Structure formats: structure tokens, C-alpha cells
Amino acid sequence: MITLDPAETFRQEAADLLDVLEQSLLDLEKRPGDADLVSSAFRALHTLKGSGAMFGFTAVSAFIHDFETAFDQVRKGEAAASPALIAAALQAKDHVAALIADEASADPDAGTAILAALARAIAAPAAxxxxxxxxxxxxxxxxxxxxxxxxxxxxxxxxxxxxxxxxxxxxxxxxxxxxxxxxxxxxxxxxxxxxxxxxxxxxxxxxxxxxxxxxxxxxxxxxxxxxxxxxxxxxxxxRREPEAESAAAAPKDKAATLRVPAERLDELMDRVGELVIAQARLSQIAASRHDPALVGVAEDIERLTASLRDTTMGTRMVPIGTLFGRFRRLVHDLSDGLSKEVVLVTAGEETELDKTVIEQLADPLVHLIRNAMDHGIERSEAREACGKAGKATLRLSAAHRGAEVAITIADDGAGLDTARIRAKAEANGLIAPGTPLSESEIHRLIFEPGFSTAQAVTSLSGRGVGMDVVKRTIEGLRGSIDLASEPGHGTEVTLRLPLTLAIIDGLLVRVGSGRYTIPLAAVEECIELPRNADAMRGRSFLDVRGDLVPFMRLRDLFHADGEADAYQKVVVVSSGQMRVGLVVDQIIGNNQTVIKQLSRLHSGIKTFSGATILGDGTVALILDVMNLVGFGQKLEERRRETALGRAA
Structure with a gap:
């Protein structure tokens, strides 16, 4: 039997109410006359005060009482929701959060100063x-x-x-x-x-x-x-701001929800994964016995398992809007700190993503937003001198693309300075002077460890650790990063992430005596390798309906044993904007792939993202398409350089 801690219960409910309060205050700054927003903020304060007193958080209740008294004048129309009042109210919200987290460590003098700022904002004529x-x-x-x-x-x-x-x-x-x-x-x-x-x-x-x-x-x-x-x-x-909807409806949306500890969901997902593996074994046994009754039962269990898998995975899916909402305050505070006028516009908040992925996305997105506002977006006077609007726009959007979710952070700032990035990379020894690199390759140097073009170290930038964190985190989630920039028009960073890290649909293939799984979301089509492919080793390209698609032989990459099959197949996969063919000996078929992480001993092997257990109990490695394509392209470049050296 699980015993609930009343204080922890209050903290969980208070976190939701504080989120509602913060979103309402940020919306109120844009729409100071919106009575619904004022009422939403006041309701959140009133509920926090009552619940705090009931659960023994007396300091929280006392502070909110004075906070609520000041805000009540706005509700009654006796004071305006001025920028000074919103700024003080946001500081008061942060102080309430500190009191709830640990009342003993919260600074009482800070609370007194915040209440004084609230009183001044109420008394002063508001702009x-x-x-x-x-x-x-x-x-x-x-x-x-x-x-x-x-x-x-x-x-x-x-x-x-x-x-x-x-x-x-x-x-x-x-x-x-x-x-x-x-x-x-x-x-x-x-x-x-x-x-x-x-x-x-x-x-x-x-x-x-x-x-x-x-x-x-x-x-x-x-x-x-x-x-x-x-x-x-x-x-x-x-005139509703496109960046967010009013937070007033938030309590209504949460009325039908049920709090479940994350550990229970993780345990349930593990059990479903084991069930999928057992079901695959049962289907394989039924197919080998040729018993109609056994086959029928296996098919029923397969159907029920698939339904249970989808339902369980659905419980782990969380709207990404829960993450986007946190960044409104970040942009608000950075705008004041950097003296830059920036509007945050969000889209696709309803897009769902695995909760495990969302939890690990917070830090990368913080780094990308801070980098865009500090380095990319210019001050108002510089923008106006270039013919731009003085107020910059930062767009944060999400959308489903197949079995992936694409999260885009785009600004309309100055764009990346290619010459400056190259000079800094050469100075840091990341590349040799004069190394021929495309503009895209130079831009991607910003993700290298320790890289920064900042002139001085500040509280926001200069140490060269932010973008490196972004790269490592996204790659750890089996995702990829697309980067596009246009001088004078801004920069766009797109994070491509798998919907879930637990179970995926895979294409099982054989290379030599080994079996491998390719994520089905990355597969575009399967074709037969032309009989004259051996004569094409110099160029390694296939003509797929008029498009030239490079291909690589997995037998060569994996040093597979035995002779190649007479009729090899090509699995055409895509990673970002690249299409590549993977030559395999045999395509076995689709399967439900329960992803098992590799041990730390194998963490440096980037060609594989994990492993799965097949129906017969054997293990198949899961190919990491993005890293595999990059590895194959580098191998092909080395082959060409060697061939050119021999010819010379």
C-alpha cells in the first residue's frame, strides 16, 4: 500500500497552479485589459493561499495573502496591469515557488522587497x-x-x-x-x-x-x-497573441486527469516490451507447428498485444506544449536583460512526444533559445537600420513527420557569420587553415565542444558549452539536427526526434549470418541490387527513377563472413535531406522492435542505437541510420582518395 505525503501532494498541485499563474501573467502583459486573464491569475492565487494554509505552509499562505490583496485591485479595476506590476508579480510567483520548495532556505527580506514593489506598482500611475x-x-x-x-x-x-x-x-x-x-x-x-x-x-x-x-x-x-x-x-x-492561448482554461483541462508516478509508467512499458517479445516467439512457434488452432490463438494475442502496446505508449505521450510554456518566461526575462524586443511565437503545442524525450529536451532548447537571443537577434536600432521591424520574432514549433517529431527554433536575426565561425575554428585548431569546407559544414562547427564566437564570457555565453550539450543530448535521443542560416534573415535549427524510445516498428534484414533491424520510419523503399553493381564500385550510385542515390554495402562495413547472396537487396533510407541505399543479403520482414540500450562498453559504437530480442531468442542490433550514413560517406571518401592516389 502506498502512503501519500500530504506536503508532496500540495507541492504537485501548487506546481500546476504556479504554471497557470505564470502563463496568465505573461498573457496579461500583452493584453492588460483581459478580464479573463486577471480572473485566472486571481483564482490561482486564491487556491494556493487556501491549500497552503490547509497543508501547513503558513509562510506561503501569509505571503500570498499580501500578493493577492495587491492583485485584487487589478481585478476590481482600481489599478492597471502595468509592466511594473507584471514584473513584480512574476518575482512574487518565483518567491512563492521558493517558499514551497524549502521555506527555511527562502529569503524573507526578498519577499518583503517584492511586496513593496507590488505596492509601488499599484500606487504609481501605470504607463x-x-x-x-x-x-x-x-x-x-x-x-x-x-x-x-x-x-x-x-x-x-x-x-x-x-x-x-x-x-x-x-x-x-x-x-x-x-x-x-x-x-x-x-x-x-x-x-x-x-x-x-x-x-x-x-x-x-x-x-x-x-x-x-x-x-x-x-x-x-x-x-x-x-x-x-x-x-x-x-x-x-x-488581438490574441499567436504565441500562446490564455491560461484560464488550464484548470478545466486537468479536471479529468489522474496522477500516476512516472516509475509506474516506465515499469508498465517494460512489461509490455517483454510481452511483445513473448508474442513474437509464440507467433514463430505457431507458424512452425502448422496447427490452425495455435495459429488462431497467436493471431488473437498479436492483435491484443498491438492494441495494448499502442495504449501504453499513448499514456507516455505528452503534448509538447507543456514544455513550450516554460520558455515564455525565459524569453520575457532575456528580452529585459538583453534590452531586445522579442516576441515568442509558438505552434504545434498539441504535438505529442514520449515523456522521456520531453524531459531531456528542456536543456537543449534553453541553450538554443539563449543562443538565438544573445548571438542571433540584433537590438532594435540595428534591426531598424537594416530595414527590419524593431521587434524581433522567435518561432518555436513542433510537427509530426512520419514516426519523427520535428522541433524548429527559428529567429529573424542576423544569421550565422560564416567567416567569423571559420576563423574561430581555425584559431581553436578545430580545422586546419584553408581546409575546403562547404558553408553548411562550417556552420555545424558551432556544435563542437568548447566552440564560441563570443568576444567575452558573460552570464549567457562565451564558454562554448551550450551547443555541445545540444548535440550530445539530441544524439543520445537517437535524433538529428538540421541547421540553416541566411545572412541578414536569421537562423533555423530543426531537431528531429523519434516519437518514442521504447518500441518501434523495424525492418529485419540479414547481412551474412547476422541479423539487423532498420527503423521502419527511416525506410523509403526496397529494390533489388542491379546485376552489374560490381562494375559500379567506382561510383556506388543507383539510378532510382531518375534520382541518383548513393549506396553502401553493409557486408563491407560490418566485415560479414561467407559469400554474398546472388540476389542482394537495397534498402533505401533517408536521414534528414539525405537518401542512401543499404545493400543487404536478405529482407526478412517487419517486426515489433523492443529497444534495449547497449552497455557502456559499447557506448562508443555509433553505428548501432541499441539491440532487440527476436522471437527465437537471438539478438539483433538496431542500426542508427543517421550515424551509419555519415560513417559510410566518410568511408566512401577515403576510398576515393585512395583510388586517386593510386591513379596519380
């Missing part, structure tokens, strides 16, 4: 966007009113932008020059209240038309009555 629409009396010019002076006075309150100007409705010839036919719509961004804006029009207020609205929220009209904005509110409601 806000105001939409001011005004039309002066027709005889304003006759009375000596100068519209330019009014606009200049508004500009003294904050940054102003004229959004539109109505043109005279009458023909030009009929316009009376003594009358004013124009109206203005001005957006004002400043830490001012509505009264300060009204004072600009103090002496002509009675005879003019004036409407003042706070963008995104309810505001008072020029007559002083509480009204809903006619323009601003609908626009704000429709």
Missing part, C-alpha cells in the same frame, strides 16, 4: 495605451485654436501616434478655409491618468467631441460616465 479621438468645433480656427499646439501638448504626456485622419467630405472647391473639417485619432503611450489628457482640451472641452479610451479595457468617456470602449475593447479581444 498605458490611451486611444484619444477628438474633433474640434467647426469655428475653432476662427477662435484662434491651433490643433498643432494641442497635439504637441499631448506629445509632452508620452509617445503619440496619429492612427487616422478623416478627410473633408466636401469637394475641395467647396471647402471654407475658415472652418475646420478634420478629426484626429491618436494613440498615447504614457504614465498618465485620464484627467491629464482631459486637461489638454480644458478650454475648448464644451464645444468639441472627445472620447478617451484605455486600450484593451473599460474606460470613462469624455462625459465622465463608465462606458465600454467602442473601438479598443473589441480590437483587444480579437
Amino acid at each position: 498605458a495605451d490611451w486611444l484619444v479621438t477628438f474633433r474640434l468645433p467647426d469655428n475653432a480656427l476662427e477662435l484662434g485654436t491651433n490643433p498643432k499646439l494641442l497635439l504637441d501638448e499631448m506629445h509632452s504626456l508620452g509617445a503619440c501616434e496619429i492612427l487616422e485622419r478623416s478627410e473633408p467630405a466636401a469637394p475641395v472647391g467647396d471647402i471654407d478655409p475658415d472652418f475646420l473639417h478634420l478629426a484626429w485619432v491618436v494613440r498615447l503611450d504614457g504614465a498618465v491618468d485620464q484627467a491629464a489628457i482631459e486637461d489638454v482640451f480644458l478650454f475648448i472641452r464644451d464645444d468639441m467631441s472627445l472620447a478617451i479610451e484605455r486600450t484593451g479595457g473599460a474606460a470613462k468617456s469624455g462625459g465622465g460616465e463608465e462606458t465600454a470602449p467602442a473601438v479598443a475593447a473589441p480590437a483587444a479581444a480579437a
Whole structure:
């Protein structure tokens, strides 16, 4: 019987509530007038306070009480959700997390300072966007009113932008020059209240038309009555940032979920893997006995095993949005720290990936995002000088591609500096000066250990360990990295990862007396090796429906014993943008492959990603297509160099 720790139960629930709070605050910074977001954040605070008191977290409850009191003024419309308030609230959320993790080690003075910052943010007039629409009396010019002076006075309150100007409705010839036919719509961004804006029009207020609205929220009209904005509110409601949906719906989504320890899921997956192996043995025995009854039972068990496997694997699949949500705060904080305006846009959050893969993706993605914001994205003034928008865009997306998931991190920054990367690589001894390399090969040098083009070591970069971590982690997950960059237009990094690390569909092949499994997701087609292939060793290319596909003989790579079969087969596989043919002696057929990791003794063998147990109890190695292709290409290059040397 498992005894649940009440404190640990609270910590698990609090983690979800803190996630909701953080996402709501980040959304609220973009949409300060969204009442649903304010309510979502307030509900999360209120639930945390009550649960904390119930489970004995008194310091948490006391701190949140003051936090909640300040935020309640926003909920009641007595204060605006200003950037200063959001920044203080995010710090308060971090302090709550520290109190929950270990109340004794949390700094009480830090909590006091955060609450003081919240109080100042509530008390100070918040910088806000105001939409001011005004039309002066027709005889304003006759009375000596100068519209330019009014606009200049508004500009003294904050940054102003004229959004539109109505043109005279009458023909030009009929316009009376003594009358004013124009109206203005001005957006004002400043830490001012509505009264300060009204004072600009103090002496002509009675005879003019004036409407003042706070963008995104309810505001008072020029007559002083509480009204809903006619323009601003609908626009704000429709202007949903593409980077994330409101966190308000999160508690609703979690109502039907059940918490299960990760260890239990891992154990269940192991049992299903053993069942798949046993089922394969049963099917092989049934096929050899030619007993219809036994074959029927074997087929039923195979069907049920496949269903159980898919269901069990489904419990391990987690939407990648749970990971993407963490990076909104990272981008928010880095934008402030680097003084760069960056918008994070996410897509494909519903894409599911094995939880084991997601857990190991956090660090690589953090390194890639930090690298893009520190090295790739320019400051606003530099972007504007190049004709770009001052605000940069960082895109984080995921999509299924066959049995893989492609995760893309793209920025619209300056792109990779090829000359600078090459010079640094030569200085570090990674390549010899003058070594002929393609642009793509030079770009991939950034993943080498210790490589960095930073001028100085900072808290973000300069030590050359980040991208190396990315490469090692992705390769450890049997994935690959695609890198593309265009000078002046940005860089795109795509991580290609298997859906699961537990069970895959494989193509079983024989090479000599050994049997090997090729991941079926990497297989494009199987063809017969031409009879004249021996005469083609100089070029090792096949003509596959008009496309030249290089091929390699696994017998040569693995030093297989015995004579090659008379009719060898070619399995055409793909890795990223490359297509390669693998020559085998025999294609045995498809099988369910339960992946078993190789021992540490064999960890340096990159050609194989693991092993599996076949139905007859023997072991088959699983080919790592990406590394195998790279190994074969290097071997082919050495052969060509040797042939050229002999010819010379």
C-alpha cells in the first residue's frame, strides 16, 4: 500500500497552479485589459493561499495573502496591469515557488522587497495605451485654436501616434478655409491618468467631441460616465497573441486527469516490451507447428498485444506544449536583460512526444533559445537600420513527420557569420587553415565542444558549452539536427526526434549470418541490387527513377563472413535531406522492435542505437541510420582518395 505525503501532494498541485499563474501573467502583459486573464491569475492565487494554509505552509499562505490583496485591485479595476506590476508579480510567483520548495532556505527580506514593489506598482500611475479621438468645433480656427499646439501638448504626456485622419467630405472647391473639417485619432503611450489628457482640451472641452479610451479595457468617456470602449475593447479581444492561448482554461483541462508516478509508467512499458517479445516467439512457434488452432490463438494475442502496446505508449505521450510554456518566461526575462524586443511565437503545442524525450529536451532548447537571443537577434536600432521591424520574432514549433517529431527554433536575426565561425575554428585548431569546407559544414562547427564566437564570457555565453550539450543530448535521443542560416534573415535549427524510445516498428534484414533491424520510419523503399553493381564500385550510385542515390554495402562495413547472396537487396533510407541505399543479403520482414540500450562498453559504437530480442531468442542490433550514413560517406571518401592516389 502506498502512503501519500500530504506536503508532496500540495507541492504537485501548487506546481500546476504556479504554471497557470505564470502563463496568465505573461498573457496579461500583452493584453492588460483581459478580464479573463486577471480572473485566472486571481483564482490561482486564491487556491494556493487556501491549500497552503490547509497543508501547513503558513509562510506561503501569509505571503500570498499580501500578493493577492495587491492583485485584487487589478481585478476590481482600481489599478492597471502595468509592466511594473507584471514584473513584480512574476518575482512574487518565483518567491512563492521558493517558499514551497524549502521555506527555511527562502529569503524573507526578498519577499518583503517584492511586496513593496507590488505596492509601488499599484500606487504609481501605470504607463498605458490611451486611444484619444477628438474633433474640434467647426469655428475653432476662427477662435484662434491651433490643433498643432494641442497635439504637441499631448506629445509632452508620452509617445503619440496619429492612427487616422478623416478627410473633408466636401469637394475641395467647396471647402471654407475658415472652418475646420478634420478629426484626429491618436494613440498615447504614457504614465498618465485620464484627467491629464482631459486637461489638454480644458478650454475648448464644451464645444468639441472627445472620447478617451484605455486600450484593451473599460474606460470613462469624455462625459465622465463608465462606458465600454467602442473601438479598443473589441480590437483587444480579437488581438490574441499567436504565441500562446490564455491560461484560464488550464484548470478545466486537468479536471479529468489522474496522477500516476512516472516509475509506474516506465515499469508498465517494460512489461509490455517483454510481452511483445513473448508474442513474437509464440507467433514463430505457431507458424512452425502448422496447427490452425495455435495459429488462431497467436493471431488473437498479436492483435491484443498491438492494441495494448499502442495504449501504453499513448499514456507516455505528452503534448509538447507543456514544455513550450516554460520558455515564455525565459524569453520575457532575456528580452529585459538583453534590452531586445522579442516576441515568442509558438505552434504545434498539441504535438505529442514520449515523456522521456520531453524531459531531456528542456536543456537543449534553453541553450538554443539563449543562443538565438544573445548571438542571433540584433537590438532594435540595428534591426531598424537594416530595414527590419524593431521587434524581433522567435518561432518555436513542433510537427509530426512520419514516426519523427520535428522541433524548429527559428529567429529573424542576423544569421550565422560564416567567416567569423571559420576563423574561430581555425584559431581553436578545430580545422586546419584553408581546409575546403562547404558553408553548411562550417556552420555545424558551432556544435563542437568548447566552440564560441563570443568576444567575452558573460552570464549567457562565451564558454562554448551550450551547443555541445545540444548535440550530445539530441544524439543520445537517437535524433538529428538540421541547421540553416541566411545572412541578414536569421537562423533555423530543426531537431528531429523519434516519437518514442521504447518500441518501434523495424525492418529485419540479414547481412551474412547476422541479423539487423532498420527503423521502419527511416525506410523509403526496397529494390533489388542491379546485376552489374560490381562494375559500379567506382561510383556506388543507383539510378532510382531518375534520382541518383548513393549506396553502401553493409557486408563491407560490418566485415560479414561467407559469400554474398546472388540476389542482394537495397534498402533505401533517408536521414534528414539525405537518401542512401543499404545493400543487404536478405529482407526478412517487419517486426515489433523492443529497444534495449547497449552497455557502456559499447557506448562508443555509433553505428548501432541499441539491440532487440527476436522471437527465437537471438539478438539483433538496431542500426542508427543517421550515424551509419555519415560513417559510410566518410568511408566512401577515403576510398576515393585512395583510388586517386593510386591513379596519380
